[in-house]
Amino acid sequence: MTFNLETLIRPNIKALTGYASARDDFKGEAKVFLDANENPFPSDFNRYPDKEINHLYNKLADLKGVAMTELLLGNGSDESIDLILRAFCEPNKSSVLCFSPTYSMYKIWAEVNAVAVKEVPLLPNFEWLPALALDNLDPTTRVIFICSPNNPTGKAVAVENIAKLCSTFKGLVVVDEAYIDFSSVTSALSLLKTHPNLIVIQTLSKAWGLAGVRIGLTMTSKEIVSILNKIKPPYNISSANARAALKRLDKVADYKSEIALILQQKESLTTQLSLLKIVEKIHASDANFLLVRFANSTLVYDYLKSKSIVVRDRSKEEGCQNSLRISIGTSQENIKLMNALKKIEL
Ligand SMILES: Cc1ncc(COP(=O)(O)O)c(C=O)c1O
Numbered sequence: 001m002t003f004n005l006e007t008l009i010r011p012n013i014k015a016l017t018g019y020a021s022a023r024d025d026f027k028g029e030a031k032v033f034l035d036a037n038e039n040p041f042p043s044d045f046n047r048y049p050d051k052e053i054n055h056l057y058n059k060l061a062d063l064k065g066v067a068m069t070e071l072l073l074g075n076g077s078d079e080s081i082d083l084i085l086r087a088f089c090e091p092n093k094s095s096v097l098c099f100s101p102t103y104s105m106y107k108i109w110a111e112v113n114a115v116a117v118k119e120v121p122l123l124p125n126f127e128w129l130p131a132l133a134l135d136n137l138d139p140t141t142r143v144i145f146i147c148s149p150n151n152p153t154g155k156a157v158a159v160e161n162i163a164k165l166c167s168t169f170k171g172l173v174v175v176d177e178a179y180i181d182f183s184s185v186t187s188a189l190s191l192l193k194t195h196p197n198l199i200v201i202q203t204l205s206k207a208w209g210l211a212g213v214r215i216g217l218t219m220t221s222k223e224i225v226s227i228l229n230k231i232k233p234p235y236n237i238s239s240a241n242a243r244a245a246l247k248r249l250d251k252v253a254d255y256k257s258e259i260a261l262i263l264q265q266k267e268s269l270t271t272q273l274s275l276l277k278i279v280e281k282i283h284a285s286d287a288n289f290l291l292v293r294f295a296n297s298t299l300v301y302d303y304l305k306s307k308s309i310v311v312r313d314r315s316k317e318e319g320c321q322n323s324l325r326i327s328i329g330t331s332q333e334n335i336k337l338m339n340a341l342k343k344i345e346l
Pocket of ligand 1: 075076077078103151176178179202203204205214215216
């Protein structure tokens with residue numbers, strides 16, 4: 001049996017006619033807008049977002065080397081995860097697969113949508129292989145979520161292994177590449193043309209420095225995009241956010257130099273942390289954070305908190321006992337972190 005998208009779409013979504021604004025229907029250059037009950041007096045934001053969204057789609061499609069019809073923008077990539085579940089998973093019938101530890105929102109959104117979650121532990125050292133997925137499928141599995149580089153482990157998945165999974169699994173494979181800009185592995189975007197069941201999610205929240213702007217990218221076949229488009233809210237990206245993103249996307253040199261600085265800082269922090277007696281293991285990271293195992297993570301976490309330094313406690317996650325996830329900050333922030341950690345050793 002080959003991949004058949006039609007059999008995966010929920011019947012109610014297949015039957016749905018999505019919302020279309022009058023401006024979606026109108027072709028040409030409109031001069032008078034009396035279609036959307038807006039306030040006609042000009043201000044920065046009196047119109048629903050339209051032109052700038054189109055511009056943003058154009059720019060991001062170009063940047064990522066996909067067609068505009070193969071791209072869907074969401075209010076953060078978290079919105080895409082929810083849309084995929086709502087389009088392709090039948091509540092109380094379908095299930096999804098993810099690997100632990102990983103980004104918690106796959107499970108949370110699945111639970112919100114009454115979709116069962118099978119969590120498969122990663123291999124030792126947080127390795128991922130296609131067999132981890134293929135050996136754990138059942139007839140209800142509709143979607144597999146892979147996070148690469150993975151949060152919180154930092155480890156990326158080889159694109160060849162994603163290709164193997166896509167070729168064998170007959171449901172949808174979602175690869176969340178929130179941290180791909182920090183990594184040297186090949187993006188799964190390179191597989192889109194040959195694997196119709198692949199959905200790649202990226203975000204402007206991390207390397208592009210736009211977490212406050214909330215823009216996520218979903219890149220996949222135009223058929224899948226058109227299904228997701230039917231269920232997304234009509235104007236899910238605001239004009240304000242689109243303008244902020246367009247401004248930043250013009251600053252490619254800043255984006256590149258900030259990534260280089262973050263990677264430099266990651267290396268330096270890794271060296272400094274490895275000299276501390278309280279540190280037991282630093283996991284190699286393809287992302288902008290480090291997962292660090294301490295002798296006693298609660299003590300470290302509480303001490304850092306008392307010094308107004310917030311890190312992420314991951315000690316309750318599968319295979320992450322005594323581990324904290326530490327984002328790479330500026331050199332000044334990293335110095336503060338190291339000074340505090342050194343005090344614990346005294
Ligand atoms: C792996 C992963 N995916 C998605 C997100 C959410 O990204 P966004 O800000 O685009 O919603 C995060 C945020 O931390 C993440 O770690």
